[in-house]
Amino acid sequence: MKCLLMLDLLGIDDQGEEAPEYLLNSLDGHLPIAGDSESKDYQTSTIVDDKTYVVEISEDGGESWINVKIFDNLTRSWLIPTVLGMKPVQLKGHSTLLLNNGRILVVKKDYPLDDCIWFLEVDTPFVKEQKKILGTEVVAWSKGVIGSSPKPIVISGPSGVGKGTLINKLMKEFPSKYGFSVSHTTRAPREKELNGVHYHFTERSVMEKDIRDGKFLEFASVHGNLYGTSIEAVEAVTDSGKRCILDIDVQGARSVRASSLDAIFIFICPPSFEELEERLRARGTETEEQVQKRLRNARAELDEGRSPGLFDHILVNDDLETCYENLKKLLASDENAGTLYQPTTENMKVHVSHMEYRADEKILLHCGTNGTGVKVPSFFMLDTSSLKGGAPGRTRGLNGYTVVIR
Ligand SMILES: Nc1nc2c(ncn2[C@@H]2O[C@H](COP(=O)(O)OP(=O)(O)O)[C@@H](O)[C@H]2O)c(=O)[nH]1
């Protein structure tokens, strides 16, 4: 059984002949763990170069969880990888299909389309980078999202330049369009700052553990405190259909640039260093010592911010209203560059039972039942040709359409 499935993935059938037209990996092809016919445990295997990635579901007492292990076909030994990202839960079965970009498509059995598509990244740029950093085998999960999403906006600039002021204006004028990524920080709250609104104010030890557990898209030590953007902070805003705004320092912007998050990067400059100093003092939220530290750091940030390749746009915040108008213009032109695809919810109430690879990065999903549980054969063509993002967040940009068989 196991052997058969692997041959399927290679595009060869059990007669040793080339599989026609597409690869078929049926959800009915779950592999009961050998020697335990009563077991509700399942596994699928996918060969990528010298390695076989085994995704297995274990069930116990109504709970189910998913494990990934790797068989090294050269050394004939098992490897336990570091697993990053948000993983699927409550699986009743699954099927896997190798895509050509270091990702394995994992489809949960008997779930609606908007909750059944997952990606296990095994050889993407993000995973390669993490392998180097961690020195272990790495795999990373991300949830697939049908339809495109508005691009997040990263705003950086030295302390006191007016980032918060500009972002507040934008959120006030367009509350249903923009959402703020609430960062975590170890710094103490300022007067009037609310936990969960301006920041998640966090103990350093807790934040360090969450960083180790892979919950952060980026983090940096800024002015002596730890700041970081959790993956969920960004994805929750984007999932709600809003354009996510990140107010992060230049180091954080660099990390996001290197991540899979497809964002627009804006750097805010002061008209002069003297003006920056004046604004920072006039705000009156920092001690003199803290002001001095922020000003020292500002010089380096201004140099870095202007370095080529990091920021897409630089705005000078001299007159506030002028800068705000320029920011709005810039965001409007960027918005128009991409058309948003939103599939109808009707398409998304079906339950998937099989999948087949077709040409042009399209995958045909066989959907057995409709939303009311009535058995009606239906098909959904999943288009993976315009994927955006990926682990450790969401894989967005999936397109699709129902297929009518006449
Ligand atoms: N890398 C990173 N920087 C952040 C994050 N949140 C805030 N910052 C940056 O940390 C710096 C200090 O922020 P804050 O203490 O609120 O003071 P402010 O700069 O005077 O507004 C600013 O440059 C913020 O952009 C984050 O999640 N990640």
Ligand SMILES: Nc1ncnc2c1ncn2[C@@H]1O[C@H](COP(=O)(O)OP(=O)(O)O)[C@@H](O)[C@H]1O
């Ligand atoms: N264009 C501007 N001209 C004068 N003061 C400004 C301008 N933009 C912001 N400010 C003021 O400067 C101070 C710092 O702005 P803030 O938004 O808190 O900066 P940041 O978030 O970048 O640290 C605030 O008191 C704000 O009211």
